[in-house]
Amino acid sequence: MKHDSWGRWIEAQPAHAVDATKATVAAVAASDLVLPYGMGRSYGDVCLNNGHTLIETERLCRIRSFDDDTGVLDCGAGTTLEDILRFVVTRGWFLPVTPGTKFVTVGGCIANDVHGKNHHRAGTFGRHVRALYLIRSDGVRLRCTPEENGALFRATIGGLGLTGLIVSAEIQLRRIESPLVLVERVPFRSLDEFDALSRASDATHEYTVAWFDSFAGRRSRGIFFRGNHAQARRTNWKADALRPRRSTRAWPVAPFAPFLRPLTVRAFNTVYFHANARPKPRRLDYDPFFYPLDAVPNWNAIYGRQGFLQYQFVIPEQSGLEPVAEILDGAAKSRLASFLTVIKKFGALPSPGLLSFPRAGTTVCFDFAARNTGVLLPMLERFDDIVEAAGGSVYPAKDARMSGERFRRIFPQWTELQRQSDPRFSSSFWRRVTQ
């Protein structure tokens, strides 16, 4: 098994990797610093432990119980969202919050306190965790809930895997009437237009997100996606849910790497914009709506051998749109092609974790091929300045390059996580930003 992170930019090798079901945490942690490793889908180095030990959670995947009436799921931390969807959708339940890929584990969703297209309604994943079981390096197994071991619970949500090994969790799912989502795609032609569209849609739609053509800065165009779970109009929706999903075969994407140049991305964006600029509502299966990129399970390889950097920040509501516009302008001027730029307004629901990233405001996520880093890295440093001045934040789950000083300034609560974390747990990320 390879132990990369999804961005493939950081090179790191663990000294050892052990199966969580084959050894006790205490025994492994006695000899080396450890970090839990799930699907390796975080982009930077929060899932890496260079020179030390990874505890693979892949086999902590037993479903312990599921209550059809209340929607409470109790499962191992290595259970993937894909696996959960496989049996809950047919029973009329869905994930309360889901990131843009289903190939992530429950433990990873908790440790990064992930968010989804329904943040303005449901907040982060951590808000739907009723309880979790943690094994610490001293061998103690703790049940943590908002009330029981509350401080440790809050530190573990968004705690980057540093507070111990999450072995299982109880998640509150949400009801759906159909596996289909009613989707509208509305074109917009500026950041202000996006903002207005988003404010109007947040009241009427559970899921909102926008794709942004990053080449013209704040005056850029984009497509705003908004959707709601469809109502059960047809009676055979269980048959829909059982229909085999698209295959998840690896695609030979590497040959496309040389084409990820500004000119071709620009051309792609033009085609994509016009192909999608049709606001007529469509019924879509949940899979292509929530997980379009999962159709190419190795899509990260398109960036070639050197990998890519993802950069996601949030500018708080009270700082307005100007800092967002400034960063979008900066990215456009740099002529570094961000193949995929996504923008969304987070809602006001508080994130439960000590180090959770989401807060009310506007979040933007760029993908940059890790090419021309002499221009890219200083530019991201300037973006960090803007974000910090605006009182915003940068997402650790995607970060591979933020400076330690910066991290400690924008996450001053890091000292509290340090206190709550297990002394034998560490990660490449944590050492990079705290030492």
Add this chain to the structure above:
Amino acid sequence: MRVAIIGATSAIAVEVAKLYAAEGATLFLAARNEAKVLAVASDLRVRGAADVETFVADLADRSRDDALVAAAGIPDVVLIAHGTLPDQKAIDRDPLAQAAAFDLNATSVIALTAHFANVLEQAGGGTLAVIGSVAGDRGRRSNYVYGAAKAAVQTYCEGLRARLATSNVAVVLIKPGWVDTPMTAGIKKNALFASAASVGGGIHAAIARRRATVYVPGFWRWISLVVRMLPGRLVKF
């Protein structure tokens, strides 16, 4: 549908069981480790199994076979999936350990297969699937005890299939290649390793189609063909 799985906590068996659970089958699980089989049982109930029964026994212990087979009732499908992969180097000079490994991987598999063959024959039909291995195709230095046991199982299944040809009982021999499971935890992984989930899917499909012998993943058929045709003088690996 009633499905009996022997050695039900093995990674491959669990993946097959999940597919039957999703179809709403009733599952009978026999395994050695009680805590593990109970965890698998609750997992399968959540995934949609109509019911899950468990039976805890050390499968190397022949005296429990009658009780096990009686508890399994009359299944439509039986999957015999138990076994261990001994560390060949560690037992190279230990006759008793070699005999014990052969006993679990061959004798106990054959005994239970024989029991279930009788049950299904009497019931008038069913599918009896047994997990062999590509290791049974050629004796190799790195795993010849395991390979010998799997070869015995394979030859046994061929004969049993002939005996049951006039009954409605299908004997399916499954020959997985290298699978990434706890059993192979000590082996360095390469591109030929398949996931337990994909092998489970292959087994589920082979049982549904009542195939005689299947390699999973299918490309192992060609690797095995070459390995079997190599002259003995050359096979020193």
